Amino acid sequence: MNIRILGSAAGGGFPQWNCNCFNCKGLRDGSIRASARTQSSIAVSENETDWVLINASPDILTQIRSTHALQPARAIRDSGICAVLLIDAQIDHVTGLLMLRERSTPLPLYATEQVFADLSTGLPITQVLSHYCGIERHTVRPDGEPFVIAPLHQTSFSPITLLSKAPPYSPHRNNPHPGDNIGIVITNRISGQTAFYAPGLGILTPEVSAAMASVDILLVDGTFWTEDEMITLGLSKKPASEMGHLPQSGPGGMIEVLDRMPARRKILIHINNSNPILREDSAQRALLAQHGIEVAADGMEIAL
Ligand code: MLT
Ligand code: MN
Ligand code: ZN
Numbered sequence: 001m002n003i004r005i006l007g008s009a010a011g012g013g014f015p016q017w018n019c020n021c022f023n024c025k026g027l028r029d030g031s032i033r034a035s036a037r038t039q040s041s042i043a044v045s046e047n048e049t050d051w052v053l054i055n056a057s058p059d060i061l062t063q064i065r066s067t068h069a070l071q072p073a074r075a076i077r078d079s080g081i082c083a084v085l086l087i088d089a090q091i092d093h094v095t096g097l098l099m100l101r102e103r104s105t106p107l108p109l110y111a112t113e114q115v116f117a118d119l120s121t122g123l124p125i126t127q128v129l130s131h132y133c134g135i136e137r138h139t140v141r142p143d144g145e146p147f148v149i150a151p152l153h154q155t156s157f158s159p160i161t162l163l164s165k166a167p168p169y170s171p172h173r174n175n176p177h178p179g180d181n182i183g184i185v186i187t188n189r190i191s192g193q194t195a196f197y198a199p200g201l202g203i204l205t206p207e208v209s210a211a212m213a214s215v216d217i218l219l220v221d222g223t224f225w226t227e228d229e230m231i232t233l234g235l236s237k238k239p240a241s242e243m244g245h246l247p248q249s250g251p252g253g254m255i256e257v258l259d260r261m262p263a264r265r266k267i268l269i270h271i272n273n274s275n276p277i278l279r280e281d282s283a284q285r286a287l288l289a290q291h292g293i294e295v296a297a298d299g300m301e302i303a304l
Helices: 022-029 060-065 091-100 113-118 125-129 206-214 254-259 283-290
Strands: 002-007 041-045 051-054 081-085 107-112 135-140 147-149 152-161 182-188 194-198 217-221 265-269 293-295 301-303
Touching (some): 002 060, 060 091, 081 147, 125 135, 182 206, 194 206
Parallel strands (some): 051 081, 107 135, 194 217, 217 265, 265 293
Antiparallel strands (some): 002 041, 002 301, 147 152, 152 182
């Protein structure tokens, strides 16, 4: 089984279209050592032909173009993408669904009831798609039983409830429910190997900590280095916690959390363009390396 990182950046990508922070400007003018990154999505396959996409990013077309395995070309119209599983209804995770509208059959879409509710009200993507390919709805229960997604039969997906909020546009933004956000444990049922994917992880409940402690590979929130990163750089007024993200540095930060975990690979994903860990020669990146923590990049492959 293989996990492919399609997009390792947070919403906005790297560089972000309207951003002139040190990183975005430096990437454009070649003055920093870093690579461009597209927005948040991974793909899972058993045979390198059939892929379950976890999240459909606004950069999906770029990601498909640069990942040849996603186009097996078995017919005049074809795609290796057999289904999409959503972990929340954030814009950076769902707007790519609109780009899949040319399918000739309804798109198998796996999400919680809460995410389907947001996608039929605040951001009515499923209604819009009903005028094109339509969707085949599969409701995922938060903390429900592990499920499989055909034609991947050796892989199971287990949702873990995350304590966080629905997106800013959601009619229930200020009335959080279990199912607004989930993490996913991906299990290779042949090898028994497991990975936990949670690109947005603000609060570590006992359930989340237990899931993180039990897996072989962690692919977790790498959005911000510090709680006030966006504020001190003058990019936003929001602290990391308000956006549902646990910063890496400092007491109780992600580095400390990951230090306690026995996983064989610890990988940060969903990295915001402001984060100093994007610079390959930064002190922050060196500190991560000392802790055995990797930084995801687009195109990275993870064998499970
Ligand atoms: C987030 O995870 O906080 C999002 O990337 C923000 C966004 O896409 O607007
Ligand atoms: Mn995001
Ligand atoms: Zn920037």
